[in-house]
Structure formats: structure tokens, C-alpha cells
Amino acid sequence: MTSESVQSGRTRYVLFDVDGTLIDAVGNQRRVWRAWAERYGLDPDEVYRVALRTRPTETFVQVAATHDPHECLATLHELEDEDVRSGVYSAFDGAAEVLRGLPSGSWALVTSNYEHRVRGRFLRTGLPVPGLIVDAAAVEEGKPSPVPYLRAAARLGADPGDCLVIEDAPSGVQSGLRAGMTVWGVNAAAAVEGVHRHFESLREAVPHILAFASGSSADAVA
Structure with missing residues (x-):
């Protein structure tokens, strides 16, 4: 019912x-988060694991707490926009x-x-x-x-x-x-x-x- x-x-x-x-x-999201993690010297696998279950701002708090969240979000948006232009969907x-x-x-x-x-x-x-x-x-x-x-x-x-x-x-x-x-x-x-x-x-x-x-x-x- x-x-x-x-x-x-x-x-x-x-x-x-x-x-x-x-x-x-899924493949595009994984590549974007890998590129983002590498920009900040973070473990891509750990970042992606967190990103799968949280919104971006919450992900930044957990994996990049010492970085400016606005800068983190701007970087993510930049990478996502580039993926829309050049990624395979x-x-x-x-x-x-x-x-x-x-x-x-x-x-x-x-x-x-x-x-x-x-x-x-x-x-x-x-x-x-x-x-x-x-x-x-x-x-x-x-x-x-x-x-x-x-x-x-x-x-x-x-x-x-x-x-x-x-x-x-x-x-x-x-x-x-x-x-x-x-x-x-x-x-x-x-x-x-x-x-x-x-x-x-x-x-x-x-x-x-x-x-x-x-x-x-x-x-x-x-």
C-alpha cells in the first residue's frame, strides 16, 4: 500500500x-572529489567516503576543518563546472x-x-x-x-x-x-x-x- x-x-x-x-x-563525482582532495593534500578515498553521506559544507568540516569553507566550496564548484564541460556523461x-x-x-x-x-x-x-x-x-x-x-x-x-x-x-x-x-x-x-x-x-x-x-x-x- x-x-x-x-x-x-x-x-x-x-x-x-x-x-x-x-x-x-558516479564516476564523475569520484573524479571531482579526487581532484578536490589532491588540491588540499588530502586522502581522496577518505574524502569521497565522507562526501557520499554528507553535503559539501559538512564534508569540509570533517576533512578540511583548518581551511576556509568558502574557498573549499569555490574550488569544488570550479572542478564541477569543468567536469560538466569536459567530462563524459x-x-x-x-x-x-x-x-x-x-x-x-x-x-x-x-x-x-x-x-x-x-x-x-x-x-x-x-x-x-x-x-x-x-x-x-x-x-x-x-x-x-x-x-x-x-x-x-x-x-x-x-x-x-x-x-x-x-x-x-x-x-x-x-x-x-x-x-x-x-x-x-x-x-x-x-x-x-x-x-x-x-x-x-x-x-x-x-x-x-x-x-x-x-x-x-x-x-x-x-
């Missing part, structure tokens, strides 16, 4: 995380199909990254860009707070109960659940705790996402 409260005839909305959900950026199988199959105005991106980088990555991979991207600059609290997903719903004019969240990471899953939305997990061998449905790949989830958006009762309740 899900948290969904969709009624017949009501518009449904799909909110996607980006990195790890639509775009495979790939979309997960099924990403283009599901995004092109959804009605305009019925989906959005909710990311802990920044909009200009998301647009750059989507341009590199050929994915269609929605009218709404809720990024790190658009909210005061990031995932796992419900704020990012609630902000997306509000800007779409959607009730949270009419929204389906597609995520790959525990913090994003918790964000969607706390927002009162239906949450499906993708691109993981094991289900993230709390998800209403789990798919090992985005490709496997595509027909179910499109069915949800179209109002198929089979995908309204798991």
Missing part, C-alpha cells in the same frame, strides 16, 4: 532525482524514453546539484529538460528534508499525494516520504528502506512510471 491519494481524473506528477537516477554520474537506459513519454508540465527535476550543471549534463546526454528544476539554490534545506519535493509540488500546483518520486539514494527517498509522496526506488540491487516499490533499473521502471502518469489503476497501488 502506498501513501498515494490520487483520484480518478486528477493529474499526476512525476518528480525525478538526477544523479544516480537519470544520469550515471551517460543517461541511464530508459531515461530518454520516460521523460519524452510524460506530458509537458507533469514532471520536474529535484536535485541537490545546481540548475546550470543539470542543464549542461542534459545537453551532453540529449535528455529533454523540463520547465521546472528545483536545485540546491532554490531551497533552504536539502534532502532528506521534505522541502525540495514540497517546493517542486507547490510550483507545479500539485498536491503531494498526486506526486510520484523516483530516487536512488536513501536521503532522497526520505525526502519524498516526508513530503507525503509515493516513492519508487531505482538503480540498486536492494531496495532502499521505505520505498513503496523497488526496481533494479530505471529501464524496468519505465512502463510503470508512464502508467502511473496516465492514471492506470494497476500502478496506483503497490
